[in-house]
Amino acid sequence: MLLLLAFVLFVAAIAATGAAFAKEPPSGLARALEALERSGQAGHELAEQADQPFADRILAPFQARALALGRRLTGADKADRIRRRLDFAGNPRGWTIDRVLSMKVLCAVVLPVVVVAYGLLLGGSFTVLLVVAVAAALLGFVGPDLYLYNKAAHRADQMRRTLADAVDLLTISVEAGLGFDAAVQQVARNTTGPIAEEFSRVLREMQLGMSRSEALKAMGARSNVEDLNTFVGSMVQADAFGIPIAQVLRVQSSEIRVKRRQYAEEKAQQVPVKIMVPLIFFILPCLFVVVMGPAVLNALDAFNGK
Template identity: 60%
Template sequence: MTLLFILGMGMVLLAIVLVASALSSTTQSGGVTRSLAVLEAMTNAPKELTEELDRSFAERVLEPLQQRTLGFGRRLSGADSADRIRRKLDLAGNPPGWTVDRVTSSKVLGAVAGLVFGIVFGLMFDGSGTRLIMAAGGLALGFFGPNLYLYQKVHERAEQLLRELPDAIDLLTISVESGLGFDAAVQQVARNTEGPLSEEFSRMLREMQIGQGRAEALRGMGERTNVPDMRSFVGAMVQADSFGIPVAQVLRVQSSEMRVKRRQRAEEKAQQVPVKITIPLIFCILPTLFIAVMGPAVISIMDSFSG
């Protein structure tokens, strides 16, 4: 009887194991089948659904968020803010991806991010006044951050234009005196140079190719910059084109003036060096020099009095 009982229990356990293995294999095959079905459905899904999944995070999240904040930013900035921002973008050289709407919405997003950062940073200090100042400072910095970025881009572009203009005018003068026309000389400069000045010359040529007059194209180039030397050059070329003055003669005079102005700017910056170095000299160099020179004497005097 004991042997029959043990044999029966073994048969029951074997049946349980067989049933469990069958169920697990069925579950695994069902899971694999479902996974294959999902992959097949995604592969055969309509193009509109797959495009939505293939879009980047910026296209799916950031762009709709900017569109929602655009209207609020326009109400905060004022009625003439679009013209002012467009003017700044022209002076900055129209950075890739930066438009009037993007700058306006970025001001609102920056204000929200700056406010949150200011509140979080203010929690590290005690006192409600300090926390309020931190929050207000973060809000103002985030709101005016895009304007500061554009101001920095305008300044860098103006400095680069100021450095490139004398050499470009020299190349224009050589090209015109060698027999090329003004338009061909400008094309030669735009082709053989790089930077914002080359881009402005290329844009001027494109405007002339679509039917705009040379004087209007030159004036447009001058309006897109805030460099006085550039506007002086544009004004001289417009007058030469209007009164029929030989272009080579005007370019020769402009080239000479630009070299003189460049030398004067270098001398001016050299004269500013002693004034600019005064503050670091007083607050940084002289204290360390006094410590190095007077330190051993002070230590010796202290040892003498203590003895």
């Protein structure tokens, strides 16, 4: 046993000595070769980084940091609200929840810098620049929300104006003997605008296995147009109770046309009220200057004895 233990210790000592000699620092030539190899790898990495586009090298990391900051600043339910606004706006191409959050932070940072730089060129005071910078930061932070709100309002107005024609085409197609799916396909093919996009999406969802009621409810949830939600509710009830779809479509078409006429009359009655603001602040002052200006100048000349 003692001889075996001594032999094991001897072998371990030889292995440790070999490892120590193997880990000795390299000679001068070896160190130079390793340095050249490392410099070549570093140059290759720098070349690969330089070949990347500017958006991937600079903008992408900055946008990632802005996204992280935006998630911290917004509440936990902000993502659901942004998703709902994107649905109301028609899900613009390239716009996602992460992009909206990052754009809010980027606009809140970039817009004050631009405004302050322009104010410095004009020679503004520190107090004015501070107030303008704060206002620009707030405006930049809510800017993407305002864009989505404007986009949603414009889309809702288009849907109100084209919904009656789409329902008429749907009614004619069903009364001609087509099924509801084929009638929806005719509407999506022969109309344009947000209504055509929504009916096309309903058709794709039904083809993917979603039931008709679920697809129509999803279309109503993606829009804030009251007439469309009423139409969706009627179609879902008709599907649930087995009511003939052609009769429901005929009634809905008549009601939607009446509501569209009432909506147009309401907008026409709002015109005199809305035109008062530009009339008072922009048109009447110019008119007073043109009409009263010569009389005021003549009166001043008369008082001065000229």
